[in-house]
Amino acid sequence: MEELTNVNKRAHKLILNNRRTCNLTGVNDVLSFDENEIILETEQGMLMIKGNELHVNRLTLDKGEVDVDGRIDSFTYSEQSNMGAKGESLLSRLFK
Numbered sequence: 001m002e003e004l005t006n007v008n009k010r011a012h013k014l015i016l017n018n019r020r021t022c023n024l025t026g027v028n029d030v031l032s033f034d035e036n037e038i039i040l041e042t043e044q045g046m047l048m049i050k051g052n053e054l055h056v057n058r059l060t061l062d063k064g065e066v067d068v069d070g071r072i073d074s075f076t077y078s079e080q081s082n083m084g085a086k087g088e089s090l091l092s093r094l095f096k
Contacts, residue, residue, distance in 0.1 A: 012043040
């Protein structure tokens with residue numbers, strides 16, 4: 001594994017089991033969630049999880065860990081640099 005040069009960064013790991021459960025590390029923030037979509041800020045950029053009947057089971061932001069269950073259809077990453085501006089709405093950050 002590659003060592004992180006910045007001690008403030010946490011390793012980002014995504015483990016998907018049978019498209020029903022997902023364990024993530026390296027999560028900085030949960031920006032929004034509903035039963036069809038979850039948007040997370042991770043160490044590797046913004047992550048959008050799409051599916052059906054999605055639930056955030058465990059959220060431990062001080063450790064950067066999130067557990068999700070439901071039917072997971074897709075994961076989409078985007079660059080974090082375009083979405084980190086404070087004071088902007090979520091939609092304006094997503095569609096820059």
